[in-house]
Amino acid sequence: MNRNLARILAVVAGVLAVTLPALVGAYPLQVARNIMMYMALAITWDMLLRSGQISFGIAGLFGLGAYASILGVLRGGMPSWLSIPFAAIFSGAAAFLIGLAILRLRSTYFSIVTMALGEIFRIVIHNLHDFTGGPEGVVLQGVILGGDAGKLYWLTLAGLAVALGASFWFEKSKFHFALTAIRNNETSAKSSGVNIFNWLLLTFVITSAIQGMLGGIFVQSYGFATPDTVFSADFTLLPLAIALLGGIHSTVGPILGAILLGLAAEWLKLQIPYGHLIVYGIIIIIVILFMPQGLLGLARKTVRAADRRKP
Amino acid sequence: MTKLKTKGLTRRFMGLVAVNNVSFTMDEGEILGIIGPNGAGKTTFINLVSGIIMPSEGKIEYKGRDITYLPAHERARMGIARTYQLIHPLENLSLIENVMVGSIFARGNGLKAARAKSTELCGELGLKDLDRDTSRLTILEIKKMEIARALANEPEVLFLDEVMAGLNADETKDLIATVQKIAKERKLAVGVVEHVMGVIRELTHRVIVLEAGELIAEGPYEEVSKNPRVVEAYLGGAA
Amino acid sequence: MAMKRRTTILVALGLAAAVILVLWKPTVLIYGVQQAGLYAAIAIPMGLVLGIVHIVNLAHGEFMMVAAYATYFACTASGMDPLLAIVPAAAVTAAFGWVVFRLTIRRALKAPELNQLILTFGIGIAMSQGINLLFSSQTRKISLDYVSSSLDIGELSFGTWSFVFVAVAILYAYGLKFFLTKTTTGKAAMAVGQNPRGAAIVGIDVDRTYGLVFALALALVGAMGALFLTKSAIFPGVGAPFTMKSFCLVAMAGVGNIPGILGASVLLGVSESFLRAFRETRGWADIVFFVLIIAVILGRSLKWRKS
Numbered sequence: 071m072n073r074n075l076a077r078i079l080a081v082v083a084g085v086l087a088v089t090l091p092a093l094v095g096a097y098p099l100q101v102a103r104n105i106m107m108y109m110a111l112a113i114t115w116d117m118l119l120r121s122g123q124i125s126f127g128i129a130g131l132f133g134l135g136a137y138a139s140i141l142g143v144l145r146g147g148m149p150s151w152l153s154i155p156f157a158a159i160f161s162g163a164a165a166f167l168i169g170l171a172i173l174r175l176r177s178t179y180f181s182i183v184t185m186a187l188g189e190i191f192r193i194v195i196h197n198l199h200d201f202t203g204g205p206e207g208v209v210l211q212g213v214i215l216g217g218d219a220g221k222l223y224w225l226t227l228a229g230l231a232v233a234l235g236a237s238f239w240f241e242k243s244k245f246h247f248a249l250t251a252i253r254n255n256e257t258s259a260k261s262s263g264v265n266i267f268n269w270l271l272l273t274f275v276i277t278s279a280i281q282g283m284l285g286g287i288f289v290q291s292y293g294f295a296t297p298d299t300v301f302s303a304d305f306t307l308l309p310l311a312i313a314l315l316g317g318i319h320s321t322v323g324p325i326l327g328a329i330l331l332g333l334a335a336e337w338l339k340l341q342i343p344y345g346h347l348i349v350y351g352i353i354i355i356i357v358i359l360f361m362p363q364g365l366l367g368l369a370r371k372t373v374r375a376a377d378r379r380k381p
Numbered sequence: 382m383t384k385l386k387t388k389g390l391t392r393r394f395m396g397l398v399a400v401n402n403v404s405f406t407m408d409e410g411e412i413l414g415i416i417g418p419n420g421a422g423k424t425t426f427i428n429l430v431s432g433i434i435m436p437s438e439g440k441i442e443y444k445g446r447d448i449t450y451l452p453a454h455e456r457a458r459m460g461i462a463r464t465y466q467l468i469h470p471l472e473n474l475s476l477i478e479n480v481m482v483g484s485i486f487a488r489g490n491g492l493k494a495a496r497a498k499s500t501e502l503c504g505e506l507g508l509k510d511l512d513r514d515t516s517r518l519t520i521l522e523i524k525k526m527e528i529a530r531a532l533a534n535e536p537e538v539l540f541l542d543e544v545m546a547g548l549n550a551d552e553t554k555d556l557i558a559t560v561q562k563i564a565k566e567r568k569l570a571v572g573v574v575e576h577v578m579g580v581i582r583e584l585t586h587r588v589i590v591l592e593a594g595e596l597i598a599e600g601p602y603e604e605v606s607k608n609p610r611v612v613e614a615y616l617g618g619a620a
Numbered sequence: 621m622a623m624k625r626r627t628t629i630l631v632a633l634g635l636a637a638a639v640i641l642v643l644w645k646p647t648v649l650i651y652g653v654q655q656a657g658l659y660a661a662i663a664i665p666m667g668l669v670l671g672i673v674h675i676v677n678l679a680h681g682e683f684m685m686v687a688a689y690a691t692y693f694a695c696t697a698s699g700m701d702p703l704l705a706i707v708p709a710a711a712v713t714a715a716f717g718w719v720v721f722r723l724t725i726r727r728a729l730k731a732p733e734l735n736q737l738i739l740t741f742g743i744g745i746a747m748s749q750g751i752n753l754l755f756s757s758q759t760r761k762i763s764l765d766y767v768s769s770s771l772d773i774g775e776l777s778f779g780t781w782s783f784v785f786v787a788v789a790i791l792y793a794y795g796l797k798f799f800l801t802k803t804t805t806g807k808a809a810m811a812v813g814q815n816p817r818g819a820a821i822v823g824i825d826v827d828r829t830y831g832l833v834f835a836l837a838l839a840l841v842g843a844m845g846a847l848f849l850t851k852s853a854i855f856p857g858v859g860a861p862f863t864m865k866s867f868c869l870v871a872m873a874g875v876g877n878i879p880g881i882l883g884a885s886v887l888l889g890v891s892e893s894f895l896r897a898f899r900e901t902r903g904w905a906d907i908v909f910f911v912l913i914i915a916v917i918l919g920r921s922l923k924w925r926k927s
Binding site for chain 3: 124182183197303348350359
């Protein structure tokens with residue numbers, strides 16, 4: 071796509087995104103917030119995927135951040151806004167410890183351990199229920215920013231901005247080289263001086279911290295947390311489906327996927343109360359089998375094919 | 382000056398001895414041939430020296446320092462580099478980006494400096510159109526890119542693992558001349574694993590011969606090629 | 621050999637622990653072993669697939685869950701006892717699994733491992749959410765008289781039905797060992813697992829072998845689904861913990877070591893049972909597998925560093 075056209079589109083989208091609260095009512099803003107949340111999570115999942123590692127633990131780190139944030143306020147007396155960066159640090163630290171233990175053996179071992187994270191954190195929260203409120207959850211006195219729809223929207227937008235910024239940074243910096251080299255061929259990367267373990271750990275910590283931050287934003291926006299809501303499989307499934315459908319290994323792909331699937335999700339939730347998640351499972355299967363590069367990949371292939379046909 | 386030295390280097394895999402008690406040295410400015418029949422342990426040997434696998438016994442010294450158990454990425458930073466026989470071109474990075482990896486991580490250069498240095502390096506090797514997708518390169522270009530990638534480490538010791546395989550006579554001549562020039566200019570110690578004896582004869586100052594993991598002969602190619610034990614290793618005995 | 625020495629030490633430790641438990645809290649050992657049987661019986665088929673087809677089926681537990689649901693509806697509709705449904709459940713699950721394999725997993729066998737993980741993950745989600753969609757998340761149970769059978773030995777009283785899981789686990793382990801080492805098909809499968817290209821050269825139909833092994837594994841899982849239904853309540857998410865615990869056990873035993881899974885499952889089962897025996901620690905039982913798999917990973921990465 072033409073550089074300048076892309077820049078113009080980005081600016082227009084940015085302006086639209088920021089001014090949305092002035093243009094639409096509370097319900098569309100809520101939908102937009104959900105879309106942005108899933109978009110941001112999808113982006114962080116993709117950031118780790120670029121190194122060749124698949125995390126199935128997004129919900130785990132998101133939920134952990136949510137609890138860190140809400141308990142930070144309820145038990146730690148933190149102001150709401152502070153609890154959000156606190157959630158980021160907490161999830162980042164957890165990821166650091168977990169990564170330290172498991173990142174030496176990668177791919178399948180790593181992925182399955184991440185799959186267990188949500189369950190493990192949920193169990194811990196159940197067991198420490200005096201502190202965490204157990205399965206019934208905990209409630210905040212009031213929602214952050216007075217519950218104002220516009221302000222909550224901007225808070226989530228800020229969270230998305232962090233994720234977007236991090237992802238673009240990953241694309242433009244040494245991260246791009248390190249992660250792509252690791253993903254392509256670890257042996258070759260090692261021989262070129264890449265300390266694989268360190269880069270993977272750093273990436274895992276950064277993406278988990280952002281996921282935790284988003285959990286904090288989520289829980290502060292709604293004012294309550296229960297294990298079932300914050301550790302919901304939605305928070306792992308949708309970001310995966312979004313990134314896959316839109317096109318992995320890019321920032322634009324998850325953006326595209328989130329808008330498409332986010333709108334579809336809203337509609338689906340109303341149609342099928344139970345088990346609407348099956349659609350995402352099916353999307354994941356179809357994409358990984360038939361278009362692993364996602365819609366973006368398909369678009370690129372079409373452009374390349376058209377280019378080749380030019381005289 | 383001796384850059385690299387191994388003493389009694391041995392590697393066993395579940396009862397099979399892949400490299401057996403190999404001791405050798407590599408000096409600055411020399412091009413050493415590493416030859417031997419298939420399965421002789423040449424690639425395992427290079428993997429041991431470059432840090433991809435760890436030895437069962439023995440020592441490896443680089444510029445006097447014991448690097449026997451040092452991880453591969455640290456050896457790369459110290460100045461050891463090697464090529465790989467690429468099966469698939471690496472699609473997600475362009476030609477120049479592939480080369481830049483070593484410059485960034487083994488040498489610690491920033492992105493701009495790495496790009497400048499890598500561009501220069503590719504120029505020396507005769508590579509053009511550096512922003513190309515690697516899926517469109519010719520075999521010769523892939524080989525040159527792989528050598529450039531290794532050289533981006535700015536190494537003092539370089540191993541070339543069968544870089545001449547699959548090239549025609551002209552391309553081989555071209556690459557031999559390039560390797561000689563680069564080795565001389567940079568005063569590298571180069572280890573060349575090859576099956577094509579013509580390349581070994583032209584390129585190397587000295588040759589070591591491995592058979593079933595053991596070092597069975599050492600010396601200039603002319604001598605070694607006449608060594609009856611070497612001849613038997615290649616022609617007679619096991620397949 | 622170091623292997624034998626290590627195994628001897630482990631067995632000695634295990635026996636010591638067993639003796640302590642028998643004297644102090646025998647029910648921990650008994651229920652632990654019963655649970656171990658359940659875990660092992662479900663983990664062994666995963667080990668089979670991993671060892672021969674070389675994929676981790678993240679939907680493994682979901683296949684068991686679906687088999688259990690199918691058995692539930694068949695039995696409540698017809699009044700049949702689930703035990704009679706074991707063989708049909710195995711057959712149906714095998715057929716279903718084989719279809720899933722040919723339509724999806726087979727295509728991904730040549731793709732990078734990551735694609736396979738995502739694929740089987742998606743399949744698992746599709747299955748659990750599909751069941752959720754069709755039958756809601758309500759738990760279902762069949763009540764049977766014989767499952768509450770118990771034995772009284774002196775002051776000790778414990779349920780005995782769950783020993784059937786132990787029997788099945790042992791049957792699976794040694795049955796498969798026999799199959800893989802003594803039958804032609806089994807030996808061919810082993811060959812494919814160790815060296816697919818070599819096996820193909822020798823004339824073994826690798827593709828067909830993969831499908832066969834996968835179907836066999838799912839038959840075993842399907843049978844367990846029916847059996848599981850006798851004792852436990854089922855709900856769409858019931859399979860997921862078994863997928864993770866099965867992987868944990870396979871990882872502990874080492875790929876290809878099917879009898880090893882029995883030993884590993886005893887460790888897991890008894891540890892969980894131990895924690896469940898005390899009120900303060902009861903909630904922590906389900907974390908044991910996580911701790912174990914982290915220990916395995918740490919242990920393996922340290923060993924790898926040294927070699």
